[in-house]
Amino acid sequence: MNAIEVKNLTKRFGDLTAVNHISFEVKKGEIFGFLGPNGAGKTTTIRMLTGLTEPSEGTARIMGHDIQKEPFRAKECFGIVPEVSNVYDDFSAWNNLMFAGELYGISRTRRTLKAEALLDKFGLSNFKKKKANGFSKGMKRKLTIAMALINEPDILFLDEPTSGLDVQSAAILRETLRELNENGTAIFLTTHNIEEANIMCDRVAIIVSGKIVAIDSPERLKRIIQVTQSVVVAFDSNPISLYDALVRIPRVSHVSREGDKCRLYTDDPSAVLSSVFEYARTNNLKLLTMNTLGPCLEDVFLRLVESGKQSFEANKR
Amino acid sequence: MKSESPYRLFRELMRAWAIAKKDFRLYYLTPGVIMFGILFPVFLFISFAVGRDLSSMELIPGLMAITIFFSASSTGPMAVPSERKSKTYDRLITAPLSPFSILLGETLGGFVFGGIIASVPLVIGIVWYGIEITNPIALILGIGLTSFCFSAMGIMFAAMPTENPGDVMMVLNFIRLPLLFVSGIFIPIKAMGDYSFVTVLSPLTYPVDILRYAIGGGNYYGLAWDAAGLLIYTCLFFACGFLLHERTRKRA
Numbered sequence: 358m359n360a361i362e363v364k365n366l367t368k369r370f371g372d373l374t375a376v377n378h379i380s381f382e383v384k385k386g387e388i389f390g391f392l393g394p395n396g397a398g399k400t401t402t403i404r405m406l407t408g409l410t411e412p413s414e415g416t417a418r419i420m421g422h423d424i425q426k427e428p429f430r431a432k433e434c435f436g437i438v439p440e441v442s443n444v445y446d447d448f449s450a451w452n453n454l455m456f457a458g459e460l461y462g463i464s465r466t467r468r469t470l471k472a473e474a475l476l477d478k479f480g481l482s483n484f485k486k487k488k489a490n491g492f493s494k495g496m497k498r499k500l501t502i503a504m505a506l507i508n509e510p511d512i513l514f515l516d517e518p519t520s521g522l523d524v525q526s527a528a529i530l531r532e533t534l535r536e537l538n539e540n541g542t543a544i545f546l547t548t549h550n551i552e553e554a555n556i557m558c559d560r561v562a563i564i565v566s567g568k569i570v571a572i573d574s575p576e577r578l579k580r581i582i583q584v585t586q587s588v589v590v591a592f593d594s595n596p597i598s599l600y601d602a603l604v605r606i607p608r609v610s611h612v613s614r615e616g617d618k619c620r621l622y623t624d625d626p627s628a629v630l631s632s633v634f635e636y637a638r639t640n641n642l643k644l645l646t647m648n649t650l651g652p653c654l655e656d657v658f659l660r661l662v663e664s665g666k667q668s669f670e671a672n673k674r
Numbered sequence: 675m676k677s678e679s680p681y682r683l684f685r686e687l688m689r690a691w692a693i694a695k696k697d698f699r700l701y702y703l704t705p706g707v708i709m710f711g712i713l714f715p716v717f718l719f720i721s722f723a724v725g726r727d728l729s730s731m732e733l734i735p736g737l738m739a740i741t742i743f744f745s746a747s748s749t750g751p752m753a754v755p756s757e758r759k760s761k762t763y764d765r766l767i768t769a770p771l772s773p774f775s776i777l778l779g780e781t782l783g784g785f786v787f788g789g790i791i792a793s794v795p796l797v798i799g800i801v802w803y804g805i806e807i808t809n810p811i812a813l814i815l816g817i818g819l820t821s822f823c824f825s826a827m828g829i830m831f832a833a834m835p836t837e838n839p840g841d842v843m844m845v846l847n848f849i850r851l852p853l854l855f856v857s858g859i860f861i862p863i864k865a866m867g868d869y870s871f872v873t874v875l876s877p878l879t880y881p882v883d884i885l886r887y888a889i890g891g892g893n894y895y896g897l898a899w900d901a902a903g904l905l906i907y908t909c910l911f912f913a914c915g916f917l918l919h920e921r922t923r924k925r926a
Contacts (some may be wrong), residue, residue, distance in 0.1 A: 404926075407768045411924045429682065432770035447700050459692035460687045460769040497693035515693075 360385045360512050360543035361406065365415035368401050373656050375401045378415065379565035383545055383560075385511070388538050390558035390666050391547040394662055396399070398567040399547035400440065407437050420511050433461070435512040436505030440520060442497035446490035450481050450500055453489060454507055461508040463467050468507065475503040479533070495526035502533070512536060516544040519553060531557055551658050570661045578657045588629050591618040591646035592637065604639075606632040618646060686775040693779025693885035694786065701753040702787045710843055712791060715740040721859050734799035735885035736859040738792050739820065743878055746788030746821045747850065747880035750780055750828035750841035767923065777829055777916055784825025785818075792817045805889050812897055813888035819904040822880035826911035827877070833918030835925070844856065853878045863894045877907040 361383035368376040376398040383389040398445050404410045406417050408424050408431070417424045424432035444453050452476060455571055458468030476482045479499040489497060498518075505513060518534070521529035534557065538544050550556055552559045556576045562572040593600070600619070603612045608625045623629045626649040637644050676860055701707060719737050728736075744803075757763035766776050799805040815825035831846045855861065857878035863870050873879040873894075884900035893900065 409764055409767055409923075410900050410926050431771050435768075437768050439761060441765060442844060443765050445696070445700060445762055446760065448696075452699075456692060456696050456767070459687055460766070460771065462689060462770075519819065524882075 358385070359383060359418075359419060360387065361389075363402075363406070363419040364416055364417075364575070365418075366412050367414035368398075368404065368405060368407055369413040374407070374567055376412075376649065379564070379567075379569045381417075381562055381569060381572055381596070383512075383543055386541050386558055387559045388534070388544045388546070390554035390561040391545065391564060392549065392551065392554045392561050392658065393547075393564035395515065396536060397564045399564060400516055401551075402543070403446060403514055403547055405437065406483065407447050407514055408432060419430075433508070434510060436508060436510035438498075438501050438505045438516065438518060440516040442494070442501040444489045444492075444497055444500050444504065447488060447660060449488055450476060450484045450503075453504055455501060457504040457507045463508060471507055471509075472503075474508060479503050495522055498522060498526070503529070506537070506616065510542065512543045512545060516542065518546055519547055519548075519550065527553075532553075532653040541582055563658060565662050568577055571657075574628050586623060586626050587650045588621045588623060588626050588633065589615070589618050589648045590621065590633055590644065593643040593645055596640070596642075602636060605634070620650075675767055686771050689769070689771040690775040690779035690782060693776065694782035697749065697753045697780060697783035701756065701852065702749055702783070706753060706843070707745070707748050707752050707787075707820060707840055710752075711745035711787075712741065714895060715744035718734075718854070719759035726860075729891075730799060730803035730805050731886065731889060731891035732862075734795060734803060734805055735794040735882055735889060737889065738748050738799075738817075738885050739857075739878060739881040740854065740859065741795055742788045742792045742817065742820045742848065743824050743853075745791040746784045746824040747831075747846065748843070749784035749787050749825060750830075750832040751846055752839045753780060753783070754829070754832035755837050755839045755842055768815075773920055773923070774916060777912070777919060780829050780832075781822065781825045781912065783899065784828055786819045788821030788825060789817055799889070799901065808890035809888045809897075814883055815897075815901060816881055816884035816888055819872075819901060819908065820884075823877060823881075823908040823911065826915060830911045830915035830918060833915055833922050835922045839852075858882050877904070877911075880904045880907075 362379050363382070365378045366376060367379070369376065379402065384640055391399050391402060401410070405412045406419065406424065412424065415582050419431040420434040422434065424431045445456065448456065451472060454472035458472065463471065479502065481496065481499060481503070484492065484496065489500060492500065500530060509601055510516055515534070515661040519530055522530065524604050531553070546557065558575060560572060560574050561578060562569050563578075566572070595617070600612060601616070603609065603619055603621055606621065608623050608628050610624075611623045612622070613620045621629055621633075629648070630647070633644075633647065636642075677780070716737070719740050720897065723733055723736070754763065757766070767773075771780070828846065831842050835840050836842060853876050856872045857876040858873055859878070859882055863873050866873065880895070880900040880903035883893045883895050884897060884904070887897055895903070
């Protein structure tokens with residue numbers, strides 16, 4: 358059984374089809390990223406998966422339970438962290454956690470223990486009695502996640518989890534999510550941050566204009582556009598003829614200067630590496646840097662978004 | 675994965691009660707509820723009652739009915755749009771409890787609040803005017819049913835897809851204020867002559883009538899009809915509220 362199974366999920370708002378017959382599965386214990394530009398349908402999808410809105414067509418099963426037919430059972434299996442931290446500002450951190458626990462029917466003893474542990478885990482123990490309206494954005498985010506974990510869910514939904522957080526808070530949050538995942542929690546996160554999807558996710562679905570245009574691991578997705586592989590080199594000196602010499606290397610499509618380095622684009626990095634070594638040896642140059650770079654997920658994303666949008670426009674016509 | 679148990683109804687009731695407690699702590703002693711739910715009806719009542727030849731038998735049940743009417747029906751319109759604005763209402767929808775239980779929880783909060791507020795004019799009536807409770811069962815039934823009925827009414831109006839409590843209050847007052855004059859509070863039903871049939875349509879008629887009966891005053895419709903009227907309106911408000919909230923959720 359998969360953690361999430363989605364078949365032909367569709368949401369229409371009048372004439373606008375926000376999500377258009379999407380299907381995918383998320384395995385137990387997997388970190389699944391839902392990547393797309395603004396307005397692609399990411400939040401609408403997460404809203405349908407969590408029962409916040411009803412799909413116009415299709416089904417979604419959470420841990421085997423249909424979210425429409427068995428909402429009670431399905432909802433017991435997940436926690437949700439929306440894009441906007443939805444804590445009760447006039448409640449203390451403690452009362453927020455207690456209320457979240459009560460909504461899941463957790464006994465007072467258990468939710469007290471769990472809340473203490475969560476406050477400790479997220480570094481909020483010193484703010485236990487403080488009202489949330491005095492919390493920073495990062496603290497509210499942590500409290501929202503803590504509230505989503507009070508019922509020890511099998512799946513954690515996160516909508517743009519690091520949106521608006523500073524770099525340090527975002528890094529701590531990612532580390533926390535990895536720890537949760539290592540303990541078996543499946544994580545479904547929507548993001549428009551490509552690097553976040555790249556470093557966090559086991560698999561990524563790219564959604565454009567309501568349609569999924571690709572689903573795979575970040576590394577496999579990158580292979581879609583192998584032609585953008587490159588070799589970055591830096592020498593101890595840059596003779597005038599350097600640029601012309603590098604452009605003439607077989608299999609190099611073009612060369613760009615990046616500060617004191619040169620980037621050679623190629624579909625065969627290994628052949629280019631040999632030629633660069635040979636060039637350095639014959640011209641008595643010392644190699645300071647030599648890196649091969651694959652296509653980044655951003656390249657894949659941009660290409661898929663562009664082709665997805667073109668296809669959407671063609672269908673509209 | 676958690677297993678389904680036969681005690682789901684009990685679990686849902688406990689979760690609904692958790693929502694009621696939360697509302698009570700967060701929203702009911704806010705300026706909006708105090709203004710629209712308590713001060714406004716009290717001063718409105720005083721402005722109409724002062725200088726008129728009303729006995730305490732007529733005055734106190736009217737004041738009680740109005741305070742419950744305004745306080746219980748103000749809580750939902752304050753809590754629900756505020757929660758929509760802070761996105762905490764989504765937290766309730768994604769929790770494992772049915773939409774019915776969410777509304778029940780929101781209604782229970784108003785019910786308790788209305789009941790507590792009703793005790794203020796009652797105590798004033800007993801201490802200041804020396805009224806006597808001749809039928810405690812009718813009093814408890816009247817306060818209980820009235821609080822629940824008008825709390826459900828407020829929740830029904832709170833289905834308006836807005837994040838601003840003021841929007842709901844404005845529409846609600848448009849309905850609430852005219853009802854004051856067709857419910858036998860300021861103008862006795864008997865004195866309305868051919869127009870007395872209008873009072874049947876007002877949900878505020880029955881609390882006034884039942885509470886007058888509870889303190890030994892004469893009532894027009896009788897205890898059974900008053901209770902039935904309140905029950906019918908409670909079911910109507912709750913059912914309409916449920917359908918309207920579901921429609922709002924599905925369109926979101």
